[in-house]
Amino acid sequence: MVVYLLPGIGCDHRLFDGIDLKGSKTVAMDWPSFPEDCTLTSIAQELAAQVDRDKPHVLVGVSMGGMVAQELAVLTNPVKVVLISSWTGPQEHPPSLKFMKMLRWWWVVNSFTLWATWPLKRFLGKRDRVADKLLYDMAVSETAAKIRTGLGAVMNWKGSPWKGPVARIHGNNDLVIPLRFPVDHVVKGGEHVMVLTRAGEVSRLLRMVIEA
Numbered sequence: 423m424v425v426y427l428l429p430g431i432g433c434d435h436r437l438f439d440g441i442d443l444k445g446s447k448t449v450a451m452d453w454p455s456f457p458e459d460c461t462l463t464s465i466a467q468e469l470a471a472q473v474d475r476d477k478p479h480v481l482v483g484v485s486m487g488g489m490v491a492q493e494l495a496v497l498t499n500p501v502k503v504v505l506i507s508s509w510t511g512p513q514e515h516p517p518s519l520k521f522m523k524m525l526r527w528w529w530v531v532n533s534f535t536l537w538a539t540w541p542l543k544r545f546l547g548k549r550d551r552v553a554d555k556l557l558y559d560m561a562v563s564e565t566a567a568k569i570r571t572g573l574g575a576v577m578n579w580k581g582s583p584w585k586g587p588v589a590r591i592h593g594n595n596d597l598v599i600p601l602r603f604p605v606d607h608v609v610k611g612g613e614h615v616m617v618l619t620r621a622g623e624v625s626r627l628l629r630m631v632i633e634a
Contacts (some may be wrong), residue, residue, distance in 0.1 A: 424479040428487030432561040440621025456571040462579045466493035473498045481531040492582035502587035511581025523577050531570040549619050589631045
């Protein structure tokens with residue numbers, strides 16, 4: 423079984439450095455470029471060439487990666503899709519996000535606001551200095567412009583037509599994507615970046631879901 427890992431927005435393959443999926447070959451993916459008019463569907467189309475669809479595989483996505491994984495699944499037909507800290511569509515958005523979407527809030531993201539507000543981004547989850555530096559380094563590497571474009575694609579996503587198996591892992595202390603919907607495995611105290619800060623527990627749940 424090949425497991426393809428899709429990171430969250432503003433992150434790259436390093437997000438999965440602590441994930442251990444014994445018995446499975448893992449491929450941690452990076453994001454392609456995001457043209458100004460890109461959608462989650464077009465991003466999935468770019469990534470599809472990196473997936474060997476002729477071999478049994480699982481798509482695992484964190485946050486935006488989970489949304490793109492559902493779009494990618496339509497193209498590669500995986501055994502299953504695993505969502506970590508992610509949505510299945512706009513029907514799961516909290517009411518506050520619907521209001522913020524009207525304001526097109528993602529346009530405030532630029533290099534200055536990314537730097538200036540980073541110390542305030544505790545809503546991502548508690549982490550030590552090493553994890554915080556990694557998150558910031560990944561965000562800078564991905565660039566504020568790319569993050570802004572990706573956020574716009576997320577906000578305009580209508581959901582995926584994928585109807586195959588989906589398993590969900592979510593923390594009950596996630597402030598970015600609050601747990602307001604049924605999931606398969608709840609991580610008590612888990613926050614939005616738990617794939618990084620609680621990699622051991624997330625790895626155990628992933629192995630369980632993949633082997634099921």
